[in-house]
Amino acid sequence: xxxVLKSAAFRAEREPSWRELEGLLDRVERYGLPALAxxxxxxxxxxxxxALSSLSVARAISLDRNVLDYLETLSARAYLVVYGTxxxxxxxxxxxxxxxxxxxxxxxxxxxxxALALIALGAVVGHALTARDAERFYAFVDPAMAQGRxxxxxxxxxxxxxYAPRDAAQLLKTFAMFLFQHNATIGLLAFAVGFAGGVPSAxxxxxxxxxxxxxxxxxxxxxxxxxxxxxxxxxxVTELFAVALCGAAGLALGQAVVFPGREERLAGLARRGxxxxxxxxxxxxxxxxxxxxxxxxxQLVHSVPIRYxxxxxxxxxxxxxxxxxxxxx
Amino acid sequence: MTAGGARTREVVxxxxxxxxxxxxxxxxxxxxxxxxxxxxxxAVLVSVxxxxxxxxxxxxxxxxxxxxxxxxxxxxxxxxxxxxxxWRGQTxxxxxxxxxxxxxxxxxxxxxxxxxxxxxxxxxxxxxMTALAGPDAVYPGAPAGxxxxxxxxxxxxxxxxxxxxxxxxxxxxVAGTIVVRAPDARLLDELVAAPASRAADGFAFxxxxxxxxxxxxxxxxxxxxxxxxxxxxxxxxxxxxRIQEKIGWDxxxxxxxxxxxxxxxxxxxxxxxRLLLGRRRAHKLDRS
Numbered sequence: 001x002x003x004v005l006k007s008a009a010f011r012a013e014r015e016p017s018w019r020e021l022e023g024l025l026d027r028v029e030r031y032g033l034p035a036l037a038x039x040x041x042x043x044x045x046x047x048x049x050x051a052l053s054s055l056s057v058a059r060a061i062s063l064d065r066n067v068l069d070y071l072e073t074l075s076a077r078a079y080l081v082v083y084g085t086x087x088x089x090x091x092x093x094x095x096x097x098x099x100x101x102x103x104x105x106x107x108x109x110x111x112x113x114x115a116l117a118l119i120a121l122g123a124v125v126g127h128a129l130t131a132r133d134a135e136r137f138y139a140f141v142d143p144a145m146a147q148g149r150x151x152x153x154x155x156x157x158x159x160x161x162x163y164a165p166r167d168a169a170q171l172l173k174t175f176a177m178f179l180f181q182h183n184a185t186i187g188l189l190a191f192a193v194g195f196a197g198g199v200p201s202a203x204x205x206x207x208x209x210x211x212x213x214x215x216x217x218x219x220x221x222x223x224x225x226x227x228x229x230x231x232x233x234x235x236x237v238t239e240l241f242a243v244a245l246c247g248a249a250g251l252a253l254g255q256a257v258v259f260p261g262r263e264e265r266l267a268g269l270a271r272r273g274x275x276x277x278x279x280x281x282x283x284x285x286x287x288x289x290x291x292x293x294x295x296x297x298x299q300l301v302h303s304v305p306i307r308y309x310x311x312x313x314x315x316x317x318x319x320x321x322x323x324x325x326x327x328x329x
Numbered sequence: 330m331t332a333g334g335a336r337t338r339e340v341v342x343x344x345x346x347x348x349x350x351x352x353x354x355x356x357x358x359x360x361x362x363x364x365x366x367x368x369x370x371x372a373v374l375v376s377v378x379x380x381x382x383x384x385x386x387x388x389x390x391x392x393x394x395x396x397x398x399x400x401x402x403x404x405x406x407x408x409x410x411x412x413x414x415x416w417r418g419q420t421x422x423x424x425x426x427x428x429x430x431x432x433x434x435x436x437x438x439x440x441x442x443x444x445x446x447x448x449x450x451x452x453x454x455x456x457x458m459t460a461l462a463g464p465d466a467v468y469p470g471a472p473a474g475x476x477x478x479x480x481x482x483x484x485x486x487x488x489x490x491x492x493x494x495x496x497x498x499x500x501x502x503v504a505g506t507i508v509v510r511a512p513d514a515r516l517l518d519e520l521v522a523a524p525a526s527r528a529a530d531g532f533a534f535x536x537x538x539x540x541x542x543x544x545x546x547x548x549x550x551x552x553x554x555x556x557x558x559x560x561x562x563x564x565x566x567x568x569x570x571r572i573q574e575k576i577g578w579d580x581x582x583x584x585x586x587x588x589x590x591x592x593x594x595x596x597x598x599x600x601x602x603r604l605l606l607g608r609r610r611a612h613k614l615d616r617s
Contacts, residue, residue, distance in 0.1 A: 005598050006605070008521040018516065032416075052346045061605060063597050065548045066517045066555060073512035076348045080417060080429070083343065083437040100441075184402065192449045195486075195499055253503065270433070270505025277445030277504070284406070 007062035014054050018074060021047040025077045033081075048078040099326035101282035104275055106323070111248035111255075115205050119244060122209020123216065130217035140207075140214040149215075155222040162224070162231045163302050183239060184287040187246035191253070191280040195269075198254015205247040212240075230304040233311035235294035241318055242286035249276035249283075286318075338495055338507060340435040348435075350509035352496050353428040358508060362454070364422030369408050376400040409447040414440060419511070433495075433507040446500035453487050453499050520554055521594045532591040538576040539599040545612035547600060550593050554586075565589060 024044060027035045036044070055071040062068060105112065129136050134151035141150075149161060186204065193200035212232070219228035256272035257265070293314070301307060336352040377397045412420040418430035418438050430446070432438045490496045495507055553568060562585070569585040572578070572592060582588040600610060609615075 005521050005594070005601060007597070007601055008519060011519060015516075022516075049344065052342070052344055056346060061601060063544055063547055063600050063604065064520070065551050066514075069514040070516040072349060073514035075342075075346065076350060076512040079342050079348060080431065083432075096440075184406075188406070188448055192453075192499075195449065195503060266502060267505070269503055273445050273503030274439065274441040274505065277441050277448055280448050281444050 007058070007064055007067070010054075010057065010061065011064070011067055014050075017047060017050050018054065018071070021051055021078060022074060025074070025081060028081050029077070044078070045082060048075070048082050051075045051078055096278075096281075097285075097325075100278050101285075102322050102325040102327075104278040105245065105282070106327075107275065108248050108252055108279060111251045112244055114251060115201075115244040115247035116240075118202055118205040118247065119209040119212070119240060122206040122211075123213035124209075125206075126210035126213025127217045127220075128213070130214040131221065134218070134221065137214050137218055140210045142211075149218070151218065151221075155224070158219060158222055159224060159227070162227050183243065183290070184284050187243050187283050187287060188280060190243065190246040191249040191276065191283075194250025194253030194276070195257065196254070197258050198251045201247050201250030201254060204250075205243065208243055212236075227304060230307040230311075234297060234307050234314065235290045237311050237314045238286050238293065238318065239290035242283040242290060245279050245283040245286065249279040252276045252279075336494060336496075338433075338509065340431065340433070342435050343437075350431065350507075350512070352494075353508040353510050355490055355496055357426045357428050357510075358490065358496070361420065361422035361426045361428060364425055365409065365420050368421060369404050372404050372408070373397065373400045376404075406448075409450065410444050413443045413447065418443075423508075424511075427511045427513065428508055429511045430506050430508055433501070433505050438506070442504040442506050446504035446506050449498075449500040449503055453489075517555055520551060520590065521597065532580075532582070532588065532595070534576070534592065534595045536599070538578070539596050541576050541613060542596060543610040543612040543615050544600060547593070547596055550589065550596070554589060554593060 020043075024036060024040055024047070033041070051071065051074050055068075055075050058064075058068055058071050126140050130140065137151050149158060186208070190201045190204045193204070215232075216225065216228060219225055252272050253269070253276050256269045260268045263271070293310075297310065301310075337349045338352055339347050339349050341347050377400060380397075409420055413430055416424065419428075423429055430438060430443070432442065486499055489502075490498045495501075497507065501507060550568070553564065565585040569582065569588050572589070573582065603610060
């Protein structure tokens with residue numbers, strides 16, 4: 001009795017195309033897609049679909065476990081190559097800053113407004129409480145951040161901090177780096193803890209406002225309010241925007257967890273998480289800009305009107321950019 | 330692919346074909362992370378040394394400190410994102426341990442998903458680590474009870490993968506991704522003897538003899554035969570004797586391997602013909 005199995009004949013017929021696909025995949029996985037010639041790249045989708053069709057046929061007619069496992073593996077590997085991320089970093093960046101990021105900000109404008117309101121509320125509360133009792137400054141501001149400034153500092157030393165001489169630029173560069181790192185970490189934290197229902201994000205925004213308000217009250221009590229805000233705002237506009245963006249992202253995550261709406265909770269979280277992640281990454285870029293302004297511009301320019309001018313200009317720039325960029329006319 | 334009883338997750342490709350992926354083991358993931366983290370630390374160390382080398386000690390400790398902080402932040406934040414973007418869901422550590430990130434719903438793995446799943450690492454890993462190392466840095470002045478509760482809360486996030494079936498960490502939940510074993514099964518030789526070969530000729534089985542077993546037994550037999558030369562002769566002999574007894578084989582069969590291959594071929598042919606007619610037979614007790 002001679003035995004001709006359909007599954008064996010099927011394998012004999014299709015095996016060359018499987019082997020060809022496997023060879024291409026081996027090279028892509030080891031050296032990346034550029035390792036393939038353009039004709040080979042053009043073959044890839046066709047071979048992938050052939051493998052998928054072979055898998056479907058094999059599931060229906062073959063009981064050879066190894067062939068089934070192999071085809072499943074081969075299809076999965078090809079699937080990962082065909083549907084994997086494969087964009088050039090430059091294109092991805094341009095797309096991100098022209099379309100994705102401003103679009104995501106516009107989509108979250110309510111969360112952003114809430115986040116800004118929380119910071120403002122914190123600032124007002126911090127300001128009012130510190131103005132009433134200067135000792136409360138210590139309750140709101142971490143000593144490392146205050147850098148020796150406090151209710152006991154002399155007015156002269158407080159003023160000096162606002163107009164640092166240029167020869168201390170080195171030290172301030174360190175300070176800017178530290179602030180960039182510190183602020184970006186706080187921002188990312190505000191995003192990440194949004195997973196816990198959004199409450200920690202709101203709290204972080206509020207306490208950030210408290211610190212700002214406490215500083216404001218301290219300087220105001222010495223009649224330096226105008227100079228102080230001129231010192232804070234040039235980079236502060238960008239930085240507070242960035243913190244608020246991270247907070248907004250965290251709040252959006254919290255919303256997805258607490259109020260899933262019609263979606264399945266996990267699916268909603270995944271969708272919102274991706275959108276909110278865009279906000280957080282954009283915010284890191286903003287932090288970087290803020291640190292540059294803080295580290296360079298503020299040390300070089302001491303004129304209060306120019307400082308206010310720059311603050312207004314950055315505010316205008318971010319507002320127009322975030323409101324208009326990438327929008328179809 | 331599903332060896333070792335690993336959990337699997339079915340993903341439907343955009344082409345509509347379901348593919349099974351084995352979920353990566355928690356240990357593999359922890360190992361991959363440790364490896365990656367060591368690489369991050371090494372990269373930071375190298376960049377700090379490079380700054381010192383370029384600027385020299387005269388440049389001042391401030392600049393070096395600034396560089397170190399910046400490098401640590403940038404490398405820590407973007408290392409995973411960069412590699413998962415450019416290596417299609419793998420980092421060096423993941424590649425070493427043979428695991429990778431895919432989209433949990435079968436779609437393409439988007440840049441947003443990768444960015445998102447790596448940003449939450451701050452919360453899951455680095456915050457608990459800082460809290461363990463120096464509680465004062467995270468919640469200054471808190472009473473011991475509060476600190477302990479906060480630590481437990483953070484550990485709960487960090488250890489989330491151990492508490493769900495798909496080993497999802499918070500970042501996976503938020504980004505809608507899943508970490509699987511990188512598929513790697515190889516195509517082995519066909520076991521079905523070629524029609525003209527002697528091995529298949531010497532044996533003829535009746536339908537009654539073939540209907541003794543089902544697919545499960547077929548796959549066990551396949552596994553035994555695929556062990557190749559490594560299969561112990563006594564195991565082959567024992568299985569051959571058991572089958573011969575079960576199906577009432579009385580003709581001589583001097584070569585156990587040849588007998589088993591022939592029986593495998595005949596059984597597979599019989600079961601596949603039934604399969605074509607839509608009648609699966611899962612195992613020997615399945616009499617449907």
